[in-house]
Amino acid sequence: MRTITTSAYTPTExxxxxxxxxxxxxxxxxxxxxxxxxxxxxLRRLLYTSTIGFAPTALHIDGVSHEFDSMHGMLEDVALFIINLKKMRFKLKTDSNKEIVEFYFKGAKEIHGKDLNNDIVEVVNEESYLTTINEDAELKFSLIIEKGIGYVPSEEIRNLIPDTKYIALDAFFTPIREAVYDIEKVLFEDNPDYEKVVFTITTDGQITPNKAFENALEAMYRQLSVFDKITNVGSLVKSQSATHEIENMKLLQNITDLNLSARSFNCLEKAGITYIGEIALMSLNELAGLKNLGKKSLDEIKNIMESIGLPVGTSKLSDNKEVLRKKIAELKAQNEG
Structure with missing residues (x-):
């Protein structure tokens, strides 16, 4: 039976x-x-338009003057080379928003994404085909690879390139392959008319689906923050909901998501630790005191936890430790059941 209320229920699960x-x-x-x-x-729209990705924005091939040219010793003409290049999904290994990366190949070779991996850039889809060159060919080219969101056409990029030798490229930054949602009925407090939102998110590998969802949430809160000037509701939501919900997505993930070494993972598993939040709740002394956890494993866990924004012994959980402990206990009980 529906009752009279003064505010909508805030989702908790x-x-x-x-x-x-x-x-x-x-x-x-x-x-x-x-x-x-x-x-x-x-949120679905923001996943597509606000998720940060990487893309080549400009290309220069030695001996090539325009995109409809051809190159001696290369099977594909430049136009097809560019089409194949756009299918590759790059990821910068540096903290820079923009890098110029040079590549050089000589002699008979079929070139794939894995052949472009170096200290600056990684090609996520390593088996993606680029081109084939013969034994007489020398292929030297440079790419401008940038970080961005959405789609930027080559006409706009051309005005941003100071060096006229480069060919401007259409830049497809978004790493989201698919973002869909379903609305399901869910029983809550004997009322069958509540709803569950189920997102299914697929990326190209430049970013994890969970991180993409976090980015979309952050973008939504930033857009709504303009209303802080009118009411304090925006700041309340941002401080209480955004931070904790984003953190909780990590806190309630399995420790397998930390990609630890076998030694570190086995030590945590033997100690009965299943969720990332259990590590975040521990002090550094508690973690160091785990049986058979050596200094190397301790340092590995500390570094990884810091990299995801939840350093061991973090004070971020000061107001929510009991809530987190209760949630983890519930999840463990469900798994045991």
Missing amino acids: FSVEAISETSSKISVWPFEIGYGITLAHP
Whole structure:
């Protein structure tokens, strides 16, 4: 039976299910009727338009003057070379937003994405085909690779390139392959009319689906922050919901997501530690005191936890430790059941 209320119920439950390395299912519930789609639709749009990715924005090939040219000793003409290049998904290894990367190949070779990996850049889809050169060919080319969002046409990029020798490229930055959501009915407090929002997110490997979802949430909160000038609701949501929900997505992930070495993982598993949040709740002394955890493993866990923004013994959880402990206990009980 529906009762009279003065505010909509705030969802309290969520789950993150890894389907593969590049695909995840994220569920949030319970929403009042109509609230699920109200939030899900703009989040889906933000996933496509606000998720940061990498793309080549300009290309120069030695001996080539324009994109409709051809090159001696290369099987493909330049136009097809560019099409193949756009299919490759790059990822900068540096902290820079822009890098100029040079490549050189000589002699008979079929070139794939893995052949472009170096200290500056990584090609996520390593088996992607680029071109074939014969035994007499020398292929030297440079790429401008940038970090960005959305799609930027070559006409706009051309005005941003100071060196006229470069060919401007259409830049497809978004790493999101697919972002869809379903609205399901869910029973809550004997009421079957509440809603669960289930997102299925697939990326190209430049970024994890969970990180992409976090980025979309952050973008939404930033857009809504303009209303802080009118009311303090925006700042309240940002401080209480955004930070904790984003953190909790990591806190309730399995420790397998930390990609630890076998020695470190086995030590945590033998200590009964299943979730990242359990490590975050520990002090450094508690972690160091785990049986058979050596200094090398301790340093590895410390460094990885710091890299995801949850250093061991973090004070970020000061107001939510009991809530987190309760949630982890519930999850363990469910798994045991």
